[in-house]
Amino acid sequence: MIEIKNISKWYGAFRVLTDCTTKVDKSEVVVVCGPSGSGKSTLIKCVNGLEPFQQGDIFVDGISVAAKGTNLPKLRSRIGMVFQNFELFPHMNVTDNITLAQIKVLGRSQEEAREKAHALLKRVGLSEQAPKYPGQLSGGQQQRVAIARALAMDPIAMLFDEPTSALDPEMINEVLDVMVELAQEGMTMMVVTHEMGFARKVAHRVVFMDEGRIVEDAAKEDFFGKPRSERAVQFLSKILHH
Amino acid sequence: MFTGFDFDVIARSLPYMGQGMLFSLGLTFLSMLGGIFLGTVLALMRLARFKVLNVPAGGYVNLLRSTPLILVIFWFYFLVPLALKKISGDPYAQGIGPFYSALIAFTMFEAAYYCEIIRAGIQSVPRGQVHAAYALGLTYGQAMMKVILPQAFRNMVPILLTQGIILFQDTSLVYVVGLTDFMGAASKVAQRDGRLVELYLFAALIYFLFCFSASYFVKWLQARYHVGR
Numbered sequence: 001m002i003e004i005k006n007i008s009k010w011y012g013a014f015r016v017l018t019d020c021t022t023k024v025d026k027s028e029v030v031v032v033c034g035p036s037g038s039g040k041s042t043l044i045k046c047v048n049g050l051e052p053f054q055q056g057d058i059f060v061d062g063i064s065v066a067a068k069g070t071n072l073p074k075l076r077s078r079i080g081m082v083f084q085n086f087e088l089f090p091h092m093n094v095t096d097n098i099t100l101a102q103i104k105v106l107g108r109s110q111e112e113a114r115e116k117a118h119a120l121l122k123r124v125g126l127s128e129q130a131p132k133y134p135g136q137l138s139g140g141q142q143q144r145v146a147i148a149r150a151l152a153m154d155p156i157a158m159l160f161d162e163p164t165s166a167l168d169p170e171m172i173n174e175v176l177d178v179m180v181e182l183a184q185e186g187m188t189m190m191v192v193t194h195e196m197g198f199a200r201k202v203a204h205r206v207v208f209m210d211e212g213r214i215v216e217d218a219a220k221e222d223f224f225g226k227p228r229s230e231r232a233v234q235f236l237s238k239i240l241h242h
Numbered sequence: 243m244f245t246g247f248d249f250d251v252i253a254r255s256l257p258y259m260g261q262g263m264l265f266s267l268g269l270t271f272l273s274m275l276g277g278i279f280l281g282t283v284l285a286l287m288r289l290a291r292f293k294v295l296n297v298p299a300g301g302y303v304n305l306l307r308s309t310p311l312i313l314v315i316f317w318f319y320f321l322v323p324l325a326l327k328k329i330s331g332d333p334y335a336q337g338i339g340p341f342y343s344a345l346i347a348f349t350m351f352e353a354a355y356y357c358e359i360i361r362a363g364i365q366s367v368p369r370g371q372v373h374a375a376y377a378l379g380l381t382y383g384q385a386m387m388k389v390i391l392p393q394a395f396r397n398m399v400p401i402l403l404t405q406g407i408i409l410f411q412d413t414s415l416v417y418v419v420g421l422t423d424f425m426g427a428a429s430k431v432a433q434r435d436g437r438l439v440e441l442y443l444f445a446a447l448i449y450f451l452f453c454f455s456a457s458y459f460v461k462w463l464q465a466r467y468h469v470g471r
Binding site: 045048050072073074076077078079080081083085087088089090091100101104105106149150153 | 368370371373374375376377378379380381384388389392393396
């Protein structure tokens, strides 16, 4: 479904990604982890072309992200993305946040889009919040709306860029619960996160990054059971013992 | 007190000065609208990656911002008819008249200032918002119109209005092309009746009242906006 092939990226002279290769199969959940500054967020933003890269290519459902002729907006509309800081549109209420792209990009009618929005809000437990503005919601609620907004496009895969990092601890679970449910329904997911509990529960594979390289790419059991690299061992011991 | 002053002259010439005020307000309003529209286009050009767009826009803004407004008004009033004659080859071609020259001059001049305000406004919208809009499949145009510009303009309303207040004061310069705005009207009455002190005092008072209440409104808007945020 998502094939990342030998991606390298530079910011000027500084190399942020070095020869990264991995993939996410259909209905697979891949968790990407690693210390901050290791390039995980940059890598996931390359998948839908939000960040340009200089070498390599990424294929989503067989379509090249780097090729000149690719219709990027169309490609992006098929991949849902959830951000660390939610990025709901603050000048629109919850319903409009969810219907905007359905109407503008998919050409759905106002009515159809609203129905879809309300069904998804119900699913993430936020039916009551439909007329409110993002500023009136808690972080956890905003992130659930953001997930609903992405799902409204009927995506073939979902990208999560540290979806719980900006949340207060008591709100993390309400967001993770929605993500676990999605994973169990068979959604194809690539998730950048430090939530190792989530990884243990639903991930199929874990990708460990350090200094812009993919250091380890293993089945979940292998990664947690017997990590091969020294860096991954260190990282796990730091993140699991607090 | 005030013996020898005749404040009655103000009451007598009020309708005439009222007309002048309507002209000032109309010109301010129209050039603000035009200036904001053209300024937005210029701002988008300046922010564009392509040199063919951002270099001319940058040149335009820098040129107009380093030129006195009065000179821009002169250019349009005197040069446009000359240019029209040259282009059409008709030695009797008429210009576009003082009102339209002034309107175009003000619009183009203000656009340069609005461009910089709007450019800063667009840059004040967090990058994550742009990413979120693109990630949903919106095109550049859709993301601008629906997500970025609405937020940018909301942040900019106070400073756009403040620029409007400056523009309102600047409209008094139209006397150089023979138009009669509020200031021009007051000045003409003052000269005609020899009542300079009374009328210039009155004009100052009126400008103060208009501009002060407008700035007060801007402050109120700002306070209200910050609470709602």
